[in-house]
Amino acid sequence: MDAVPQSVEVTDAREGSLRRRIRIAAVYIGAALGPLGGGVVAPMLPQVGQSLGVSANAVALSLTVYFVPFAAVQLVSGTLGERWGRRNTVLAAYLVYLIASLICAFAPDITVFLAMRGLQGVANAFTSPLLLAGLADMVPVARLSRSVGIFASCQAAGQSFAPLIGGVAAATSWRWGFVAVAAAAGLLALAPPPGAARPGAAAPRWRPLLSGRLALLSTGALVSYLGGSGLPFLVALYAEDHLRLRSDLTGLALLGFGLAGLLLGAVWGTLLDRASARWCGAAAAVVTAAFVASVGLTDSPWVLAACWTAAGAGSSMLNVALQYLTIRAVPANRGGALSAVSAFRFSGAALAPVVWLPFYHVHPAVAFAAAGSSLLVAAVALLALRGAVPAGPGRPRPGDESARGETPEVTATKKDG
Incomplete structure (x- = not known):
C-alpha cells in the first residue's frame, strides 16, 4: 500500500x-x-x-x-x-x-x-x-x-x-x-459540540450527582445569584427611589456589573491556573459581599456605579471558580453536574425579589447588607469542598483526566487547594 x-x-x-x-x-x-x-x-x-x-x-x-x-x-x-x-x-x-x-x-x-x-x-x-x-x-x-x-x-x-x-x-x-x-x-x-450518545452501560448515572461536593457547589451557586448577580432590580430601585436617577441613567449605572464580567472572565480563568480555585472563589465571595453591602450606603450615582461594578468583578471571579470546580467534580457526567448546579444558580435569581424586597421596605441598607452577607455562605461552601465526599467513580469520557490515570477523586481535588 x-x-x-x-x-x-x-x-x-x-x-x-x-x-x-x-x-x-x-x-x-x-x-x-x-x-x-x-x-x-x-x-x-x-x-x-x-x-x-x-x-x-x-x-x-x-x-x-x-x-x-x-x-x-x-x-x-x-x-x-x-x-x-x-x-x-x-x-x-x-x-x-x-x-x-x-x-x-x-x-x-x-x-x-x-x-x-x-x-x-x-x-x-x-x-x-x-x-x-x-x-x-x-x-x-x-x-x-x-x-x-x-x-x-x-x-x-x-x-x-x-x-x-x-x-x-x-x-x-x-x-x-x-x-x-x-x-x-x-x-x-x-x-x-462533539459527543456521541452513551446508551446502556455507558450511560451517565444520576447517583454521582448526589454527593457532598455537588451539594456544596450548588449551595455556592444558589447564593451567588441570590446575593449578587440577581440584584439588578434592587440596585435599580435604590437608584431611582433614593438617588432620584432617571431610568436611562439607572441603566448606565447597572451596566458596569456585566461589563466587568465580560472584560475579566478570561483574566480570572488564567488566575486559576496559578492559584487554588477554591480559595480564589471564597475570596471573591467575600469581596463581592463587601461591595454589595456598600451599595445601600451610597449617596452618589458615581459611587453607586463604582461599587456595583466592583461587585460585578468579584461576582465574575466567583462564577468562574464555581463553573471550573463543577466541571471537575463528576468527570463521567460533566453535563449533568453543570446543569444541576446551574439550576440552583438561576433559582437564586428567581428567589432574590421574594427574599430581599421585604428587607428593602424596612430599610435599603438592611437589604443590601443582608444580601451581601448571604454571599459569605458561598465562601464557607467553597472552603468546605476540601473535606467533601468526592463524586463516585464512573466511566470516563475521552479527554477526561481520569482517562489518563487519575481517579475522579484526585481530579476533583488536584487544583482545588
Missing part, C-alpha cells in the same frame, strides 16, 4: 484544527445566546404589549416563563443530554430555540408569545450546560480554566448587551429582535 503523502496529512491536520476552532468559537457564542434571548425582551415590554393588545405587566411574565423552566429543566437536562449525545441534543435544542424565537416574532397573541418564551427556556436548558461540558473535551487541560473564564465572559456579554439589542429592535420593530435571536440559533446549529 502506498504511503499517504505528507502534504495530505498536513492538510488534514489543518482542516481538523480549523474545525475544532470553529466548534470552540461556536461554544463561546452559544454561551451568550441564552442570556441574550432571555433578556432581550426587557426593553421592549411596552411595544410588545401594544402590539399584542395587553399591558406591559402582562408581557413582563415572559421573563418568568423563560427563566423558571430554564432553571427547573436543568436539574435533568445535562444528564439526559449526555445520554442522548451532546452533539445531537445541542443541535436539536438550537433548532427548537430557532422555531420558538420565530413564533415569538410573529405571535398573534400573548398566549402564543408566552408559550414560546417558555419553550425557549426549555431549549436553553439543553444548550448551556452541554456547551460547557463539551468545551472541557475540546481544549487541553492546561487551558481549561482560561477557557471557562472566556465562556463566563461570553455569558456576561449576552447579559450585558441583551438590553441594548432589545432597545434597538424596539425602536424599529420589536419582532426583529426575535428574528435576530432565531438567526443566531440557526447558525450555531451548524457547529454543535
Whole structure:
C-alpha cells in the first residue's frame, strides 16, 4: 500500500484544527445566546404589549416563563443530554430555540408569545450546560480554566448587551429582535459540540450527582445569584427611589456589573491556573459581599456605579471558580453536574425579589447588607469542598483526566487547594 503523502496529512491536520476552532468559537457564542434571548425582551415590554393588545405587566411574565423552566429543566437536562449525545441534543435544542424565537416574532397573541418564551427556556436548558461540558473535551487541560473564564465572559456579554439589542429592535420593530435571536440559533446549529450518545452501560448515572461536593457547589451557586448577580432590580430601585436617577441613567449605572464580567472572565480563568480555585472563589465571595453591602450606603450615582461594578468583578471571579470546580467534580457526567448546579444558580435569581424586597421596605441598607452577607455562605461552601465526599467513580469520557490515570477523586481535588 502506498504511503499517504505528507502534504495530505498536513492538510488534514489543518482542516481538523480549523474545525475544532470553529466548534470552540461556536461554544463561546452559544454561551451568550441564552442570556441574550432571555433578556432581550426587557426593553421592549411596552411595544410588545401594544402590539399584542395587553399591558406591559402582562408581557413582563415572559421573563418568568423563560427563566423558571430554564432553571427547573436543568436539574435533568445535562444528564439526559449526555445520554442522548451532546452533539445531537445541542443541535436539536438550537433548532427548537430557532422555531420558538420565530413564533415569538410573529405571535398573534400573548398566549402564543408566552408559550414560546417558555419553550425557549426549555431549549436553553439543553444548550448551556452541554456547551460547557463539551468545551472541557475540546481544549487541553492546561487551558481549561482560561477557557471557562472566556465562556463566563461570553455569558456576561449576552447579559450585558441583551438590553441594548432589545432597545434597538424596539425602536424599529420589536419582532426583529426575535428574528435576530432565531438567526443566531440557526447558525450555531451548524457547529454543535462533539459527543456521541452513551446508551446502556455507558450511560451517565444520576447517583454521582448526589454527593457532598455537588451539594456544596450548588449551595455556592444558589447564593451567588441570590446575593449578587440577581440584584439588578434592587440596585435599580435604590437608584431611582433614593438617588432620584432617571431610568436611562439607572441603566448606565447597572451596566458596569456585566461589563466587568465580560472584560475579566478570561483574566480570572488564567488566575486559576496559578492559584487554588477554591480559595480564589471564597475570596471573591467575600469581596463581592463587601461591595454589595456598600451599595445601600451610597449617596452618589458615581459611587453607586463604582461599587456595583466592583461587585460585578468579584461576582465574575466567583462564577468562574464555581463553573471550573463543577466541571471537575463528576468527570463521567460533566453535563449533568453543570446543569444541576446551574439550576440552583438561576433559582437564586428567581428567589432574590421574594427574599430581599421585604428587607428593602424596612430599610435599603438592611437589604443590601443582608444580601451581601448571604454571599459569605458561598465562601464557607467553597472552603468546605476540601473535606467533601468526592463524586463516585464512573466511566470516563475521552479527554477526561481520569482517562489518563487519575481517579475522579484526585481530579476533583488536584487544583482545588
